[in-house]
Amino acid sequence: MFYQNYDEVHGEDRWGMVGKVDDPFREDCLLAAPCYKCHRQPLVIAERNWDATNNDDSQQYQILVACTHCGAVDEFTVNQGREGVLSQLKHSHQRVSVNDVKAESQEGGK
Numbered sequence: 001m002f003y004q005n006y007d008e009v010h011g012e013d014r015w016g017m018v019g020k021v022d023d024p025f026r027e028d029c030l031l032a033a034p035c036y037k038c039h040r041q042p043l044v045i046a047e048r049n050w051d052a053t054n055n056d057d058s059q060q061y062q063i064l065v066a067c068t069h070c071g072a073v074d075e076f077t078v079n080q081g082r083e084g085v086l087s088q089l090k091h092s093h094q095r096v097s098v099n100d101v102k103a104e105s106q107e108g109g110k
Contacts, residue, residue, distance in 0.1 A: 025063050025078055030102040035067035036074055036092035042102060044068055051077065058083035065089070 043065040077087040
């Protein structure tokens with residue numbers, strides 16, 4: 001059996017799946033953005049799904065977030081069209097940035 005250890009490896013793009021050291025959009029991290037239903041913060045990053053490869057060879061990801069209070073689900077895209085471009089949240093139309101990501105959630109500690 002082969003095991004690939006990617007702990008100290010950086011990916012091809014800034015937010016690739018390889019190189020989690022530099023990736024701010026990890027699962028169980030908190031996002032300082034208001035919920036579209038209850039308008040409270042924070043949201044927790046629930047899932048991260050590969051979406052496509054852009055023309056500049058960067059990887060596009062769909063990020064699903066959930067409200068920590070009411071459980072409402074929203075989503076946005078990382079590297080939308082090219083590296084470093086973030087979309088708005090789909091339902092709340094709030095623009096997110098790397099600075100909105102907080103430390104990992106205390107609830108998800110395994």
